[in-house]
Amino acid sequence: MVRRGEVVTGDEHASDESSAGHDDHRSGDDRTGREGGRRGARDLVVLGVLVVVLIGLVTAVVVNRAGSTDTADATGGPQTSTPKEFGPLGDLARRDPADRRALGDVDAPVVMVMFSDFRCPFCAAFSRDVEPELVRRYVDTGKLRIEWRDQPIFGEQSELAARAGWAATAQGRFWPFVESVYRDAPASSHPDLPIDVLVKHARDAGVPDLDRFRRETLGGGYDDDVARDTAPAEQFGIIGVPAFVIDGEPIVGAHPVEVYAGVIDEKLGAG
Numbered sequence: 001m002v003r004r005g006e007v008v009t010g011d012e013h014a015s016d017e018s019s020a021g022h023d024d025h026r027s028g029d030d031r032t033g034r035e036g037g038r039r040g041a042r043d044l045v046v047l048g049v050l051v052v053v054l055i056g057l058v059t060a061v062v063v064n065r066a067g068s069t070d071t072a073d074a075t076g077g078p079q080t081s082t083p084k085e086f087g088p089l090g091d092l093a094r095r096d097p098a099d100r101r102a103l104g105d106v107d108a109p110v111v112m113v114m115f116s117d118f119r120c121p122f123c124a125a126f127s128r129d130v131e132p133e134l135v136r137r138y139v140d141t142g143k144l145r146i147e148w149r150d151q152p153i154f155g156e157q158s159e160l161a162a163r164a165g166w167a168a169t170a171q172g173r174f175w176p177f178v179e180s181v182y183r184d185a186p187a188s189s190h191p192d193l194p195i196d197v198l199v200k201h202a203r204d205a206g207v208p209d210l211d212r213f214r215r216e217t218l219g220g221g222y223d224d225d226v227a228r229d230t231a232p233a234e235q236f237g238i239i240g241v242p243a244f245v246i247d248g249e250p251i252v253g254a255h256p257v258e259v260y261a262g263v264i265d266e267k268l269g270a271g
Contacts, residue, residue, distance in 0.1 A: 093147060102148065117162075176206055
């Protein structure tokens with residue numbers, strides 16, 4: 001059995017064989033020694049050639065890297081900033097200019113990714129009490145972008161509501177729909193959101209084609225979109241809502257505005 005760190009060669013077998021035939025071949029020792037000397041000399045020559053080749057390869061790699069950097073500097077200008085550092089969850093932002101489920105500039109220096117469920121009372125509390133202040137301080141001033149992600153964890157009505165959010169998005173009324181649903185949410189329990197209630201919220205949000213909204217909410221056309229939203233949460237084991245990832249830094253649960261502001265300010269300072 002070979003253990004990690006052991007190097008297996010043919011020396012052990014050769015040693016055993018030479019020991020067995022030592023008495024019978026004593027007269028061949030000198031010849032064997034001369035042949036071993038010649039082999040050793042050849043090995044040294046080969047080793048020297050390999051060292052020279054290796055030095056050449058290393059030199060070529062260093063020169064090529066330096067050349068690539070010089071070329072990048074000459075064509076793209078000097079590098080004036082270091083790469084941005086993200087928290088443990090990495091960069092989850094999409095920064096899609098066509099994303100109608102995002103608030104703020106697409107090139108804002110900080111992005112908050114928000115995982116929510118329409119039946120979550122704490123998500124509703126964040127939407128009513130915290131989000132408007134974050135929008136005032138950071139989104140409206142171009143410092144922060146907020147990107148919504150579905151995380152429907154409270155059963156079939158949560159999944160139905162997630163599809164309803166996409167149906168409202170298709171008609172340009174996503175955020176008014178969010179506001180309508182969360183405005184009527186109870187303080188500590190999960191609201192019932194059957195299709196008729198969702199259509200009512202769509203009407204209050206100004207969704208123009210309610211028949212289309214109902215049809216798309218009941219259909220499966222947005223299932224892939226919902227699944228794409230939930231994938232990062234499943235990957236990182238985010239099982240509660242609301243959950244937020246601010247440039248890779250996770251915050252789980254609804255908190256006072258200063259908790260989020262502290263992380264945002266830290267990221268702005270680091271940038």
